[in-house]
Amino acid sequence: VSNMIxxxxxxxxxxISPDKLNFILCDRLASGGVSTWCELEQENFFSEFQxxxxxxxxxxxxxxxxxxxSRALKTAQNxxxxxxxxxxxxxxxxxxxxxxxxxxxxxxxxxxxxxxVKIVARKLWKDLQEPSxxxxxxSIYLPALKTxxxxxxxxxxxxxxLVIEANLKGELNLKIETELVCVTTHFKDLGNPPLASDDxxxxxxxxxMAEVRVDIRKLLQFLSGQQVNPTKAxxxxxxxxxxxxxxxxxxxxxxxxxxxLSP
Amino acid sequence: xxxxxQRIQDESDQYCLVASLDNVRNFSTILKAIHFQDHATCxxxxxGVKVTVxxxxxxxxxxxxxxxxxxxxxxxxxxxxxxxxxxxxLDCLSIFGSNxxxxxxxxxxxxxxxxxxxxxxxxxxxxxxxxxKINTQEPKETxxxxxxxxxxxxxxxxLSEGLREAFSELDMTSEILQITISPDTPYFRLSTxxxxxxxxxxxxxxxxxxxxxxxxxxxxxxxxxxLLKPSTKALVLSCKxxxxxxxxxxxxxxxxxxxxxxxxxxxDYYCCPDEDIPQAES
Numbered sequence: 300v301s302n303m304i305x306x307x308x309x310x311x312x313x314x315i316s317p318d319k320l321n322f323i324l325c326d327r328l329a330s331g332g333v334s335t336w337c338e339l340e341q342e343n344f345f346s347e348f349q350x351x352x353x354x355x356x357x358x359x360x361x362x363x364x365x366x367x368x369s370r371a372l373k374t375a376q377n378x379x380x381x382x383x384x385x386x387x388x389x390x391x392x393x394x395x396x397x398x399x400x401x402x403x404x405x406x407x408x409x410x411x412x413x414x415x416v417k418i419v420a421r422k423l424w425k426d427l428q429e430p431s432x433x434x435x436x437x438s439i440y441l442p443a444l445k446t447x448x449x450x451x452x453x454x455x456x457x458x459x460x461l462v463i464e465a466n467l468k469g470e471l472n473l474k475i476e477t478e479l480v481c482v483t484t485h486f487k488d489l490g491n492p493p494l495a496s497d498d499x500x501x502x503x504x505x506x507x508m509a510e511v512r513v514d515i516r517k518l519l520q521f522l523s524g525q526q527v528n529p530t531k532a533x534x535x536x537x538x539x540x541x542x543x544x545x546x547x548x549x550x551x552x553x554x555x556x557x558x559x560l561s562p
Numbered sequence: 563x564x565x566x567x568q569r570i571q572d573e574s575d576q577y578c579l580v581a582s583l584d585n586v587r588n589f590s591t592i593l594k595a596i597h598f599q600d601h602a603t604c605x606x607x608x609x610g611v612k613v614t615v616x617x618x619x620x621x622x623x624x625x626x627x628x629x630x631x632x633x634x635x636x637x638x639x640x641x642x643x644x645x646x647x648x649x650x651x652l653d654c655l656s657i658f659g660s661n662x663x664x665x666x667x668x669x670x671x672x673x674x675x676x677x678x679x680x681x682x683x684x685x686x687x688x689x690x691x692x693x694x695k696i697n698t699q700e701p702k703e704t705x706x707x708x709x710x711x712x713x714x715x716x717x718x719x720x721l722s723e724g725l726r727e728a729f730s731e732l733d734m735t736s737e738i739l740q741i742t743i744s745p746d747t748p749y750f751r752l753s754t755x756x757x758x759x760x761x762x763x764x765x766x767x768x769x770x771x772x773x774x775x776x777x778x779x780x781x782x783x784x785x786x787x788x789l790l791k792p793s794t795k796a797l798v799l800s801c802k803x804x805x806x807x808x809x810x811x812x813x814x815x816x817x818x819x820x821x822x823x824x825x826x827x828x829x830d831y832y833c834c835p836d837e838d839i840p841q842a843e844s
Contacts (some may be wrong), residue, residue: 442690446658446659446687446688446690449657449658449659450657450658450692453653453654453656453657454657456649456653457650457653478697479647479650479696479697480647480650480654480680480694480695480696480697481680481694481695482654482657482692482693482694482695483692483693483694484657484690484691484692484693485690485691485692485693486690487689487690487691488689
């Protein structure tokens with residue numbers, strides 16, 4: 300997961316609460332306004348977990364360089380045990396200690412990484428809340444991300460922005476248009492998830508397309524960051540405003556928001 | 563691909579060119595072999611497609627894709643000529659990835675309505691359809707190198723592997739490549755003159771790589787390396803190459819390329835010699 304995050308952004312905020320870990324990326328509008336909210340269930344990852352936050356909500360916000368974390372965890376790939384602690388060694392650190400089992404001898408070694416972090420002041424917490432999702436016009440399951448990635452990669456060569464459109468009949472189109480060429484890729488039979496809220500029966504024509512124009516690099520960034528094939532990938536389109544991509548791995552959920560460009 | 567066929571069927575009358583292909587790579591690899599400039603001119607006749615790329619009025623590459631390569635090839639008027647952005651065309655053709663997973667083929671259907679209309683491409687892989695409309699441009703006159711058989715002074719047919727290594731190791735600090743072909747030793751020699759000294763590479767007449775060797779008089783010609791380098795793309799794909807020069811020193815490289823279906827296609831490079839050969843020659 301941290302690898303994936305590292306690909307998406309340089310720095311991220313880690314939110315620790317008793318039952319969840321969240322990686323939060325929040326770009327300022329200047330750099331495109333993409334934001335990511337990644338959620339890990341604490342129970343599934345750690346066998347022992349202790350924490351004490353400052354506030355009544357019992358949360359801690361840390362800002363760290365995502366590459367440092369992913370590098371530290373790389374050594375942990377074949378590790379027997381892994382401990383992550385928040386420590387204060389002159390400056391606040393996230394200490395990752397990895398117990399490595401050497402294959403030859405039965406002895407083990409402990410490798411410790413100290414990752415400098417910045418504690419986020421409470422007054423900034425409000426910027427880091429779980430993003431509220433406006434109600435989507437169309438939600439649709441995404442096609443195989445690999446296919447989608449290669450299509451978007453080629454489109455990137457030709458154009459800078461791309462129109463994503465989808466309807467409630469399981470059809471998704473990716474479209475680019477330039478003076479030279481106009482390319483549309485049609486995906487069909489993708490399926491739409493059942494609507495979450497039944498109370499608002501929407502009389503939307505199932506064939507009508509909801510469309511949004513996005514920066515193609517932002518979409519590609521999301522697609523190339525994916526390392527594992529998710530069990531479920533959803534795309535929610537709020538016409539003309541944003542795309543919300545929602546990935547579900549087994550223990551991890553990742554949400555990625557790309558704001559729309561003006562047409 | 564019932565969907566594709568169905569969609570086009572009713573419109574198929576208005577097109578002057580309809581060509582379809584089960585494996586787009588048979589088409590795209592050959593085009594890649596001549597992709598050293600952005601723009602290409604396409605000539606379509608009943609026999610097939612010829613795509614021409616030129617650079618600096620000195621070098622011309624032609625790719626011939628025979629009608630037999632296509633599963634369907636319909637030409638309503640002859641000849642069809644248009645100019646197109648080859649970079650965009652190749653991006654479109656490989657939209658589902660340049661290295662497809664084994665077992666999956668991308669099918670292509672290509673339609674053109676005629677002068678002033680865009681070239682339409684319909685690509686399909688695993689139920690996913692991509693439609694591309696590439697605008698065509700006013701065709702430009704292409705060079706006629708007037709390279710005819712009667713003026714050919716020497717002709718060599720080599721297995722490509724023999725030349726591949728030589729070309730990939732060419733000293734790029736040298737501005738020119740000198741080709742010597744003579745009826746006696748050194749028979750066929752490639753020379754470069756770079757910063758680090760000059761190098762000569764000789765192919766004896768009777769080596770295994772040489773399939774044919776015809777030469778009556780010694781010829782020494784120089785060609786700009788920058789013009790010849792793009793032909794490496796074709797060389798890599800080819801199995802045999804024929805090298806010919808005529809009495810004016812013009813060079814013709816003809817590459818034989820076998821595609822995945824076993825069809826044989828040809829890619830030609832013509833290159834004119836570098837004018838100023840220094841007199842002091844060793």
